[in-house]
Amino acid sequence: MVTANTKPNREASPLSNSQLTPGVVPGRLRADAYRDNFSDKEPPLDAHEAAVAADRCYFCYDAPCTTACPTAIDIPMFIREIATGKPEAAARTIFDQNILGGMCARVCPTEQLCEEVCVREVAEGQPVEIGRLQRFATDALMATGRHPYERAAPTAKRVAVVGAGPAGLACAHRLAMKGHDVVLFDAREKPGGLNEYGIATYKAVDGFAQKEVDWLTAIGGITIETGKALGRELSLAGLRAEHDAVFLGIGLAGVNALRTEGEDKAHVHDAVDFIADLRQALDLSKIPVGRDVVVIGGGMTAVDAAVQSKLLGAESVTIVYRRDRDHMSASEAEQHHAASKGVRIITGAAPVRIIGNGAVREVEFAYTREEGGKLLLSGETFRLRADQVFKAIGQALDGAPEGLELSGRKIAVTGPGRTSMPGVWAGGDCAAGGDDLTVTAVAEGRDAAEDIHASLIG
Ligand code: SF4
16 A cells, blocks of 8 residues: 655656656647646636626625635625725735735635535525635735735834745734734745645746735735755754744645655656646746656645646646545546546556656556555556656655654644744644645634734733
8 A cells, every 4th residue: 555654855856857768758739839728727807707706796694605714704895895896905805814815816725615605606506706706806906016014013023934835924924014023934945835836837827926925025024034944954942042933834845755666767756846847947848748647646736747747748647546536635626627638537546566667667556445444455456658657645744843742743733823832833734733725824824923923912
């Protein structure tokens, strides 16, 4: 069975070793096809479309959509503001609860959250387009270039926020708004975390992740230091000594290993590296892709890697997941999106061997079955031709921060992100509890900031 030990995410980039297999090549498509394939997945609403979409809202009392939103955005309120021609006021309503409302409008699985419980969905099978309306409003305000919040009077308190992903950014912004000085550290070259490196290119086009960071930090009081990682350039003890509080939003930088025979063959990569390479590529036609691509996993990362392989020109792309579709963490909408792009999904099978002479040529899978709550391999196997394989079987902490208690494989927290160490909070994917969603990370970062503020000010 697939096992899940972690190893640091330092595997060679998929850009690096295309020489071993002629099938893995860049430039499979006409030059203009890349632009078309990787353009906005869902184009923004124009003003008329937004007015029509907003008009469908019943402005429910005790709105179930707001209850379903992890950041508790007052959804009927912002939709009413759009309906009455005030998109910037609508954006302010959104940002009051979720300062990364622009990115969440692009990546939230709304069909599992607010739109799933929308009374229009329940009654008619067609929800109000909450996500697209949120994007309409937040884009309108961000396009003005104005930052809508002002800082409170300086408190002379200094807080270290480690990790400039969704949780860290939300925490840093809320702390800065309260008048604290924030130093926002990130291990990578650019801030943004998952938003910058970990989602499909067509979900956040035109450098939106960077634009959002620039807009958010325009509040002032936030200093960004990149290229600094906890356990490398930074220590928890050092951060605590130099700051009044510390927030950890370090995500999950370790990648689970398959521990399957042949995993070290050429063109077997971590899907997160492939996705990051695509996001940072200046020219997508330079990214090598196989003719027959196999992606192992069942989450969003698997879908993002598979769909983008197809969009780069792979002829056959297959996702193989060890359990049934209901257990896939990729949403139904994402699964349909993958299918619509020609990605095949095989469930109930796990890899047992990666075959090839130097480079991967085939992957052997065994069908799985559940017995007493355990997933077991049946003796029945099949093989898929593959000249490129992406592993997307989950991520984990890349080394636990020193001195912190863990819960399972994540940092243990109570209440609004308090860790076992006084003065240290944590939130987002690295912290136990909550879904691994951007919007949940934003809520946790924001709530931890409120708790940090209360503890600093008393
Ligand atoms: Fe509007 Fe649907 Fe929310 Fe009701 S549940 S307030 S109709 S978006």
